[in-house]
Amino acid sequence: xxxxxxxDVQDNNPxxxxxxxxxxMLERGGVGGVLTPVHLGRGTPMPTLVTDPAELALADxxxxxxxxxxxxxxxxxxxxxSGERIAAVMxxxxxxxxxELAKLxxxxxxxxxxxxxxxxxxxxxxxxxxxKGADDAIQTTLGFLGKVGGGKDTARDGYDLxxxxxxxxxxxAAAADVSVGLVGLDxxxxxxxxxxxxxxEALLAALELEDWQPxxxxxxxxxxxxxxxxxxxxxxxxxTAEATGTLAGLAEYLAGCVNCLxxxxxxxxCYCRECVFATDVFDHKPWQYMGWARQKGMLKMPTDTVFxxxxxxxxxxxxxxxxxxCSNACPNDVPVMELFRTVATRTQKGFDYExxxxxxxxxxxxxxxxxxxxxVVSHMA
Amino acid sequence: MDAQATQAxxxxxxxxxxxxSVAFEPxxxxxxxxxxxxxxxxxxxxxxxxxxxxxxxxxxxxxxxxDPKYVIKALLSGADxxxxxxCHPGDCHYINGNYKARRRVKLLKEILPQFGVDTRRVRLTWxxxxxxxxxxxxxxxxxxxxxxxxxxxxxxxxxx
Numbered sequence: 001x002x003x004x005x006x007x008d009v010q011d012n013n014p015x016x017x018x019x020x021x022x023x024x025m026l027e028r029g030g031v032g033g034v035l036t037p038v039h040l041g042r043g044t045p046m047p048t049l050v051t052d053p054a055e056l057a058l059a060d061x062x063x064x065x066x067x068x069x070x071x072x073x074x075x076x077x078x079x080x081x082s083g084e085r086i087a088a089v090m091x092x093x094x095x096x097x098x099x100e101l102a103k104l105x106x107x108x109x110x111x112x113x114x115x116x117x118x119x120x121x122x123x124x125x126x127x128x129x130x131x132k133g134a135d136d137a138i139q140t141t142l143g144f145l146g147k148v149g150g151g152k153d154t155a156r157d158g159y160d161l162x163x164x165x166x167x168x169x170x171x172x173a174a175a176a177d178v179s180v181g182l183v184g185l186d187x188x189x190x191x192x193x194x195x196x197x198x199x200x201e202a203l204l205a206a207l208e209l210e211d212w213q214p215x216x217x218x219x220x221x222x223x224x225x226x227x228x229x230x231x232x233x234x235x236x237x238x239x240t241a242e243a244t245g246t247l248a249g250l251a252e253y254l255a256g257c258v259n260c261l262x263x264x265x266x267x268x269x270c271y272c273r274e275c276v277f278a279t280d281v282f283d284h285k286p287w288q289y290m291g292w293a294r295q296k297g298m299l300k301m302p303t304d305t306v307f308x309x310x311x312x313x314x315x316x317x318x319x320x321x322x323x324x325x326c327s328n329a330c331p332n333d334v335p336v337m338e339l340f341r342t343v344a345t346r347t348q349k350g351f352d353y354e355x356x357x358x359x360x361x362x363x364x365x366x367x368x369x370x371x372x373x374x375x376v377v378s379h380m381a
Numbered sequence: 382m383d384a385q386a387t388q389a390x391x392x393x394x395x396x397x398x399x400x401x402s403v404a405f406e407p408x409x410x411x412x413x414x415x416x417x418x419x420x421x422x423x424x425x426x427x428x429x430x431x432x433x434x435x436x437x438x439x440x441x442x443x444x445x446x447x448d449p450k451y452v453i454k455a456l457l458s459g460a461d462x463x464x465x466x467x468c469h470p471g472d473c474h475y476i477n478g479n480y481k482a483r484r485r486v487k488l489l490k491e492i493l494p495q496f497g498v499d500t501r502r503v504r505l506t507w508x509x510x511x512x513x514x515x516x517x518x519x520x521x522x523x524x525x526x527x528x529x530x531x532x533x534x535x536x537x538x539x540x541x
Contacts, residue, residue, distance in 0.1 A: 300541065314448075
């Protein structure tokens with residue numbers, strides 16, 4: 001049976017309640033540091049490793065901002081030994097991406113507690129700053145949250161949550177040690193803190209929070225949210241598949257790509273330590289470019305943009321958690337997230353794989369069976 | 382060489398490169414493993430078996446090292462099909478490389494059709510070292526099948 005503890009909300013401020021949760025973790029949870037978004041200036045909150053409870057005053061895991069996927073940062077903090085346990089209070093897509101990295105030994109779950117907070121989505125970088133304006137950062141977050149988790153309309157004057165968030169059917173992370181509920185709940189009263197693993201149980205016991213049997217509003221609200229997002233996702237996939245049904249369509253779709261590789265850098269599951277596109281494997285000689293140009297009378301520069309995206313699909317689409325940081329990072333607003341989610345849905349289905357669900361699911365291309373996929377083998381002779 | 386001759390020479394070269402061929406001849410890039418299919422190809426050759434000349438063989442140490450990106454690169458560069466061929470299951474020189482290749486081909490067959498690439502353009506076969514006749518027959522039937530399928534879309538795409 002999972003333990004649920006009660007996290008009281010004072011002064012209608014759920015952000016302060018989460019700060020209190022993190023303070024308890026540092027003070028009596030046996031946790032040396034907490035990785036969580038902190039408002040460090042007037043810009044977007046950045047993932048920050050906090051060791052001193054006094055520094056939690058501007059910590060804000062609920063801010064509708066998502067400047068980067070923190071999975072890679074957590075991987076840095078857990079690859080090798082720090083001698084201390086840390087906790088990561090992050091979005092579900094960050095936790096799911098971290099699980100994928102941990103499967104590839106680029107991070108470790110040994111000394112980390114994964115705390116997932118129900119995700120209500122976030123604005124992209126430009127729109128978060130517009131949303132916040134000159135207001136106080138925490139007040140901005142409280143304004144975004146409203147009274148009931150997920151109950152407030154997120155659309156603003158000409159913009160809405162990031163495209164990735166609007167089509168995300170994972171507002172919770174199945175692999176977290178502890179979940180904090182928001183969806184469908186009165187955020188001004190108390191929040192449920194749920195232990196999902198033995199590690200999470202131990203943490204909750206140490207935090208000395210009151211045991212609680214909350215009302216069932218969350219499960220129903222979550223199901224509604226997931227259903228709505230899934231519908232949005234399917235519609236998005238249909239639109240994208242139609243636009244990219246041919247290679248000409250794909251080339252047109254990616255026409256704005258300048259090969260900056262930002263989407264690769266921003267991608268939390270692009271796992272290669274050295275990307276082949278950062279090496280000289282596809283550096284070509286001037287006479288080769290001339291030769292290719294002559295074949296068709298012209299050659300688009302930079303070359304290999306479609307090739308780059310197709311290669312990325314082959315390398316990471318089975319691990320894509322749909323966080324949308326690729327689109328957030330694109331300087332030319334190429335709808336990269338839509339394309340990758342469309343492809344990922346199919347490749348993940350092909351291998352019956354859900355990234356970030358559990359450490360027990362091996363990445364599809366890291367294993368094989370003797371008898372499988374016989375239909376992809378031809379017998380022509 | 383005088384300037385006029387050089388110019389004429391350059392003109393001829395350009396014509397040769399841009400003129401569309403009347404009948405479609407498929408170009409097929411084949412990644413074959415050193416231990417089985419390459420040896421079979423060698424056997425087919427030394428046994429003087431008749432094979433279509435449309436294949437460009439790339440010898441790999443194992444099909445397990447054919448990264449999907451090389452298949453994608455070949456198709457985008459105008460190869461009408463890619464053949465990956467290695468040892469029969471259980472015969473891999475490196476024990477299990479061909480099983481890994483099978484998963485990668487499975488992956489490619491999920492990705493490529495989304496962009497209108499016919500899955501018949503990516504072929505995986507197992508041809509053992511002693512099967513020279515098998516190799517020649519595979520090549521011949523593949524070439525005919527791709528000839529029927531027609532040229533790949535990338536041949537006509539100017540900007541990719």
